[in-house]
Amino acid sequence: MKISTSGLLFAIAYLGHQAVAQTTSDVAAVGTDSKVVSYPSHIRTKPGAYIVELDGDAGATNVASFSSNINNIPEVSVDKQYNNVFNGFSVKTSKDFDPVKLASVPGIKRVWPVTYRSLPYQASSQNLTYPYLHQKTGVARVIQDLGITGKGVKIGIIDSGVDYNHPELGNCWKTPGCPWQYGSDFIGDNYDPNSPNPVATPGPLPMDCGGHGTHVSGIIGAQGPKVYGVAPGATLGMYRIFSCPFNGKTSSSDDVILSGIEAAYKDGHNILSLSLGGGGWPEDPLSVVCSKLTRKGITVVVANGNDGSSGLYTAGSPAVGHGVISVGSIDNWNNTGSAAVITSSAGTKPIMISTPGNESIPFVFPTDVPLVAPADSTNSVLGCNNFTMSLAGKIALISRGSCTFTQKAQNAQNAGAIGVLIYNNVEGIMSPSVTAPVTIPAVIITMEDGQYILTGLSNGNVTVKAPKSEVVTAPSTTGGQMSDFSSYGPSPELDIAPLISAPGGNIFSTYPLKLGGYASLSGTSMATPYISGTIALLKQARPDLTVQQIREILFTSAKPLTDSATGKNIHPYHSGAGLVNIYDAITSRVTIDPPSIALNDSNWGWLDKSAGFQPNFPTRWAVRTLTIKNTDKSKSARVSFANSPADSLSSSNADGTFTPNPRVWPASTASVDKSTLPQVFTPDLTTYNNAIAPGQSRRVTVFIVAPYGLKESDRWFYGGFLNFTLNWDGESTQSSYVVPYAGFNGNYRKSDVLSVPSEGLPIITDAQGNPATNLATYGATAAKPLVVNYRLEIPSRIVAVTLLDSHNKTLGYLPYGYSEYVIRNYQDPASFASSALVNGTVYKDTKAQVPVKVPAGLYHARVAALRPFGRPKTQSDYQTWDSPAFSLA
Ligand SMILES: *C1O[C@H](CO)[C@@H](O)[C@H](O)[C@H]1NC(C)=O
Ligand SMILES: *[C@@H]1O[C@H](CO)[C@@H](O)[C@H](O)[C@H]1NC(C)=O
Ligand SMILES: *[C@@H]1O[C@H](CO)[C@@H](O)[C@H](O)[C@H]1NC(C)=O
Ligand SMILES: *[C@@H]1O[C@H](CO)[C@@H](O)[C@H](O)[C@H]1NC(C)=O
Ligand SMILES: *[C@@H]1O[C@H](CO)[C@@H](O)[C@H](O)[C@H]1NC(C)=O
Ligand SMILES: *[C@@H]1O[C@H](CO)[C@@H](O)[C@H](O)[C@H]1NC(C)=O
Ligand SMILES: *[C@@H]1O[C@H](CO)[C@@H](O)[C@H](O)[C@H]1NC(C)=O
Ligand SMILES: *[C@@H]1O[C@H](CO)[C@@H](O)[C@H](O)[C@H]1NC(C)=O
Ligand SMILES: CC(=O)N[C@H]1CO[C@H](CO)[C@@H](O)[C@@H]1O
DSSP, X not given: OOOOOOEEOOBXXXXXXXXXXOOOOSOOOOSSSTTBOOOOTTSOEEEEEEXXXXXXXXXXXXXXXXXXXXXXXXXXXXXEEEOSSOOEEEEEEOTTOOTHHHHTSTTEEEEEEEEOOSSTTOTTTTOOOOOHHHXXXXXXXXXXXXXXXXXXXXXXXXXSOOOTTSGXXXXXXXXXXXXXXXXXXXXXXXXXXXXXXXXXXXXXXXXXXXXXXXXXXXXXXXBSSSOBOSSTTOEEEEEEOOOOOBTTBOOOOHHHHHHHHHHHHHTTOSEEEEOEEEEOOTTSHHHHHHHHHHHTTOEEEEEOOSOGGGOSSOOEETTTSTTOEEEEEEEOSEEEEEEEEEEETTEEEEEEOOOOSSTTSOOOEEEEXXXXXXXXXXXXXXXOSOBSSOOTTOEEEEEOOSSOHHHHHHHHHHXXXXXXXXXXXXXXXXXXXXXXXXXXXXXXXXXXHHHHHHHHHHTSOOEEEEOTTOEEEEEOTTTTSBOTTOOOOOOTTSOOSSOEEEEEESEEEEOXXXXXXXXXXXXXXXXHHHHHHHHHHHHHHSTTOOHHHHHHHHHHTSBOOBOTTTSSBOXXXXXXXXXXXXXXXXXXXXXXESSSEEEOSOEEESOOGGGSOOOSSOEEEEEEEEEEEEOOSSOOEEEEEEEEEBOEEEEEOTTSOEEEEXXXXXXXXXXXXXXXXXXXXXXXXXXXXXXXXXXXXXXXXXXEEOOSSSOGGGOOEEEEEEEEEEEETTOSOEEEEEEEEEEESSOGGGOOOBOOGGGTOSEEEETTSOBOOOGGGOOBOSSSOEEEEEOBSSXXXXXXXXXXXXXXXXXXEEEEEEEEEEOOOOSSGGGSOEEEEESSEEESSTTSOSEEEOOSEEEEEEEEEEOTTOOTTOGGGEEEEEOOOEEEO
């Protein structure tokens, strides 16, 4: 059975679903007359310029005669008059003019300062401090230095809808000047995936109820002041294909998603952003349609998946679609979340608190409450035993460790405490699990903040307060590293996935107003709109770029991540080309084609002499040709080359068993033999004068040699980055561009796809999953069936489970015994193994339409799984397993 895991791609990695719930509003009238609209200070306004709206609809007033009256007011002159859709005019005044004077004129309804909407983030006048993540990705520089905001670029978002009433998301729907110009609902609020036949009942508007789509939308388009989108000037469409959550589960189906994609296509978007998917193949329908869109000139950006904890081959579909830009997630450098304010003799300090142990019991204390660090009856700070002192009306500070969070909280509660802060005993912060009978709020704080409070207590009294709106931003210990949930490649056909990475772990963004307005979420769902936004910036800056050129520029200007444990780069199967850098992309003066290299058909033998390097033994090697184009109009560029190797990864231990945390080579930063790293030779760049004239291209041949000092039986995926450094004539600075490459160090076509026997699978069990004994006399029937369980550790194009008699004659496929485009079995119990049924029926056909009753007798089952790139009709391309003989009654 294929286990499908379609769903929204956000993981709760640190702060939980709704780390922050804020109720305060920043948009308030501060003028002396509410008819005069005031903007938050970060909005740039034109001095002395106002837009004046008159009572009534357009045409209700003679604007021209009204204007002449206004011109009688000294210091004011009417500039433009409007009467088609708007009833009013704009005025110019002296700079110190008080607009309240205008508002007091009878017939005037409202007065707005004139704002600059096209480039609202030009920092030249504002000195905005952009969130640190926007500085790391080049987004801040693009908006501030280049004044580019994605204006004129259209992005279609396929998601759960959007709360378009959010003040930071325009508070508008399809009105002139509104960022939301496209989209509709394709599913409605009541699509219950648990019902046998869920029905889509689209409503008129794509309003979001779950929150995912509003969060994604803010990452692209939020206008500030709390959330700054990557492309705040872009024109947006929301195609709502996810319904409200049912029993905590938000789902959709491919047919509904396809109608959303179709509609988005018709609306002519430049970019489609899909934060959705599940394990799959490039042949899945969504992958296929996304590939088609890329060939029609649309850049399609898709989340790579949140199954990283299951290891390699967890890239999702449609992320693995050909031509699609699959996105991995990097943890944010700073986390924004709920805060508690600590007051001690050292002053006040907001500290971050986790989501509460029970989401129904929030940690909210609007006024100061005394805080104590009580010792329990064994004089321990762990709080695993009863407290002897009364904690009545106080909040207890307890150390993590030794017993459950529930026990600690319950002991504090028994002693009268009204809340619990548990300080961590390792780095970081996570949400505790606290269950009944605890009724007081319990949250975790960091080890450092715990120490801070203990120091405060040793110097006097300490109090804590946690108003609902208090939010704090604090540096993260995992900032800049791949998020642990981010799925790994390769795709089932050995393509690199993800192709690029962006911040997606602990991202603070907009949330539906009903759900608090703001939240921190984590997922490749969050990294995906980040990339979509950066592509909008690139597209505004360089409108003529094709889909392929966008890929070339985006990938080659990304920055590979360094693995601090090995000193090498993070493998492309984990982070693709690395962290996006959109400033370098926009200002790049080179295209490199192809921008990523997936090697699968490597040669085995003597390295070609023209490589300029000749080991005196056969190696695995591949040769590729790249085209480097100097797009500068006037300067020639010299190219120098370096190979920048990455960690090698393997999903198997030395004994062949599977490991969800991929094994990494080199194992440490200690220096390693070159033969255990991939090597690259570029004779073209050493033999010739390699200056590339302005506008000209140079073809470069690269020979990539797999590590020959590593055991092939260890099944390493090697990889790295071709690093081309360009020096332009007369410039002292140089710029480097990378091309990720990756391949398999062995004969991939011969790879086993099934788990090794020592892992206990395949196995015949009874219907309850217990190993079946005495198989020869078992006498399986429909009422007392047997089950054939197997586990794929590499995706397989076809898995067939058949029933054979004692002469090895095949009788047919067992029930659930034929599947195509099968993904790897992941680590969670529900998808750890797949199974077929032995109940006395087999099928002559793969579609299970021609059942055959099997007579009593002795049989065995055969699991046949096609090896990578195997031919479906060639028996020898399958890996097979024959079960022990069993009897059917
Ligand atoms: C690898 O080779 C197979 C068979 O030749 C081909 O179908 C597949 O697309 C190739 N994959 C890549 C990433 O080149
Ligand atoms: C912005 O920064 C510049 C340079 O640091 C400074 O001169 C200017 O006064 C600042 N503007 C504002 C509005 O703070
Ligand atoms: C701890 O306190 C609870 C509730 O007051 C009581 O039922 C329990 O017996 C106490 N346990 C010990 C070990 O004192
Ligand atoms: C969480 O708290 C609510 C309200 O007190 C309670 O009904 C619920 O049972 C608690 N959940 C758990 C898992 O204990
Ligand atoms: C500390 O709190 C206690 C109890 O509330 C109070 O009696 C005492 O005066 C406080 N000490 C200081 C230094 O404020
Ligand atoms: C590429 O080469 C440049 C210039 O030597 C260097 O600064 C940069 O770190 C290299 N990039 C990688 C990923 O190794
Ligand atoms: C065996 O299982 C299949 C699939 O559930 C079912 O269609 C078939 O009727 C069963 N055979 C018998 C003999 O009950
Ligand atoms: C059936 O096939 C298996 C595996 O190929 C083989 O080991 C066994 O000897 C065969 N049995 C007969 C009766 O041919
Ligand atoms: C507000 C805040 O905490 N900013 C920090 C974000 O992370 C960077 C890098 O760790 C720090 O330099 C900032 O101070």
